[in-house]
Amino acid sequence: MFHRLKNDFRLSIITLLGLSAVFGITPFALVRLWQGDMMAGLVDMSIMLGISSSVFYAWSTGDTKRSGMLLAVIACGGAIAIATIVGEPGLFWLYPCLVTTFFLVNPRLAGVLNLLSIVALMMVDKAFSSTVHMWSFAATAVMVSLCAYVYAHRNHSQRKRLRHLATIDPLTGIKNRRSMDEELNLAAANAERSGLPYALVILDLDYFKKINDRYGHHIGDKVLTDLVALLEHNTRRSDHIFRYGGEEFVLLLPGVDGASARTVMASLQAVIQKRLRHPGGSVTASFGVAQLGHGESVASWLARADSALYAAKESGRNRIVFADEPGQPMLGSA
Numbered sequence: 001m002f003h004r005l006k007n008d009f010r011l012s013i014i015t016l017l018g019l020s021a022v023f024g025i026t027p028f029a030l031v032r033l034w035q036g037d038m039m040a041g042l043v044d045m046s047i048m049l050g051i052s053s054s055v056f057y058a059w060s061t062g063d064t065k066r067s068g069m070l071l072a073v074i075a076c077g078g079a080i081a082i083a084t085i086v087g088e089p090g091l092f093w094l095y096p097c098l099v100t101t102f103f104l105v106n107p108r109l110a111g112v113l114n115l116l117s118i119v120a121l122m123m124v125d126k127a128f129s130s131t132v133h134m135w136s137f138a139a140t141a142v143m144v145s146l147c148a149y150v151y152a153h154r155n156h157s158q159r160k161r162l163r164h165l166a167t168i169d170p171l172t173g174i175k176n177r178r179s180m181d182e183e184l185n186l187a188a189a190n191a192e193r194s195g196l197p198y199a200l201v202i203l204d205l206d207y208f209k210k211i212n213d214r215y216g217h218h219i220g221d222k223v224l225t226d227l228v229a230l231l232e233h234n235t236r237r238s239d240h241i242f243r244y245g246g247e248e249f250v251l252l253l254p255g256v257d258g259a260s261a262r263t264v265m266a267s268l269q270a271v272i273q274k275r276l277r278h279p280g281g282s283v284t285a286s287f288g289v290a291q292l293g294h295g296e297s298v299a300s301w302l303a304r305a306d307s308a309l310y311a312a313k314e315s316g317r318n319r320i321v322f323a324d325e326p327g328q329p330m331l332g333s334a
């Protein structure tokens with residue numbers, strides 16, 4: 001539970017807002033019902049029920065986008081309903097809602113929702129004792145929304161940028177090892193559920209250090225970016241390419257069984273040998289390939305592909321070695 005809260009920002013916000021809304025509104029609902037103000041009391045109870053259901057939905061389905069939207073609409077709709085019933089004191093409830101919408105949905109949508117709520121409230125006669133009050137409310141509510149928008153927009157773009165920095169390799173623009181770990185875990189879970197075969201390839205350029213030493217680091221970098229372009233052109237859109245380390249790359253091939261892996265790899269090896277070049281000639285690569293075994297862990301899958309790659313290097317480089325079933329030493333090379 002704490003792990004989910006720590007790793008899912010929107011879920012933690014939904015939970016926090018849900019709890020504070022329920023504990024903040026409950027006393028008012030009880031007092032209103034106690035005092036015989038049945039209408040306002042029942043609206044408060046319905047808001048609490050709606051908010052609790054959104055939190056429950058977020059936890060049980062993991063769909064925090066939809067539940068965030070639901071929570072934002074319930075909170076704004078509830079504030080409007082309360083101001084309509086109890087008049088001016090109800091207006092105060094809209095202010096926290098105007099801020100929290102920005103935590104629940106994307107900044108643009110939150111801005112639209114806020115504007116609609118402010119306009120809707122301005123049309124409720126009972127909510128204002130004078131025109132000056134109405135316009136004071138409108139001006140302050142728009143100011144609060146604008147400040148929250150600027151903050152949320154900045155926060156949103158910083159989070160996007162951080163995610164990019166954390167998951168993308170800056171030289172080649174493909175996903176890095178951190179993203180790979182996530183994708184491999186997803187693939188293993190999907191294979192378990194659907195039975196889809198997956199092939200994993202570790203590709204390592206041969207004698208890459210010599211290219212750097214002889215022609216300079218910038219030529220080495222160019223070879224790496226050319227390789228990625230070649231891989232992208234010669235794999236399916238559903239395949240994933242990751243930079244595993246310096247001159248090592250991982251390919252995750254969904255729906256590729258042992259027989260098709262051999263065809264795919266033979267063609268990739270030929271393309272690289274023919275098209276990947278440095279100023280002094282062609283560049284080759286060695287490959288370790290492993291099919292995901294039934295119930296196999298990601299660590300074991302990677303380790304088998306890595307041992308296969310090691311065998312490919314040991315047997316002379318520019319080779320493809322296929323790992324056998326988990327628990328057995330690999331073999332079969334090309």
Ligand SMILES: Nc1nc2c(ncn2[C@@H]2O[C@H](COP(=O)(O)OP(=O)(O)OP(=O)(O)O)[C@@H](O)[C@H]2O)c(=O)[nH]1
Nearest residue numbers: 171204205206207208209210212217220221246247
């Ligand atoms: N240009 C460039 N070089 C890199 C980068 N990352 C790692 N390297 C270099 O890649 C080289 C890898 O050398 P080795 O591990 O000895 O591998 P190798 O020379 O390809 O030898 P084998 O793999 O055994 O065929 C090292 O010289 C690293 O400095 C990078 O981003 N750009």
